[in-house]
């Protein structure tokens with residue numbers, strides 16, 4: 429039994445979340461308790477417990493098929509769960525309906541595939557949600573979109589269509605689109621995996637900027653440089669379980685579980 433942290437995110441440190449960068453305590457933002465899910469016979473999420481604090485950046489690492497994406501999608505109710513609870517800023521995730529749409533607006537999600545609306549301009553992609561869900565006026569949403577597009581470095585593309593942009597630019601638009609909803613937490617599910625290598629850093633730089641500004645982030649990625657640089661804590665998953673939770677320094681220099689050692693041995697030697 430090599431699990432350092434079977435199912436309970438805070439047993440290693442005794443803290444439910446990492447302290448903030450001044451050493452202060454954080455309020456919980458995302459609380460995941462006793463979450464289970466199966467796909468047929470596969471127990472893909474096994475009694476997952478994890479608390480992510482406000483402004484905390486948690487990077488989820490683990491071998492392919494360990495349940496990282498499923499966990500991310502469950503936090504946004506894109507996947508149902510069989511048992512357990514997930515709450516965002518003190519509110520339990522509702523099952524469906526208007527309340528779910530509102531709560532989802534608080535949880536931005538950026539996927540591997542950018543999922544932009546192909547027949548809408550870049551600016552329209554960013555204004556749509558704020559107008560429909562946040563009930564902003566068109567003018568207000570447009571001003572905000574232009575500021576966000578500037579922030580992620582694609583303002584010159586505002587009147588173009590997604591297919592006219594590079595993958596890295598499209599992914600930065602996807603981030604701007606999520607930010608336009610004023611999310612309380614951002615989920616990133618392998619946001620750079622579909623990008624050509626030269627575009628990876630332009631997206632990671634935007635994410636590092638967000639982390640520095642205090643956005644609460646849960647990031648599933650294979651980018652170890654990002655994990656080292658930006659994560660407050662690393663959550664290592666294997667076979668549907670949270671196996672280890674540690675600071676990046678602890679995780680990369682002295683992983684405690686055999687499965688994490690094996691994982692790091694495989695990825696860091698290539």
Ligand SMILES: Nc1ncnc2c1ncn2[C@@H]1O[C@H](COP(=O)(O)OP(=O)(O)OP(=O)(O)O)[C@@H](O)[C@H]1O
Pocket residue numbers: 467470472490491492493494495496497498499
């Ligand atoms: N909709 C589904 N139906 C059935 N099985 C699924 C479904 N989605 C995922 N799985 C299975 O659940 C397991 C966990 O998948 P998941 O995508 O969460 O893993 P992951 O850790 O994110 O992997 P990767 O790093 O390869 O993206 C895998 O074995 C996968 O094949």
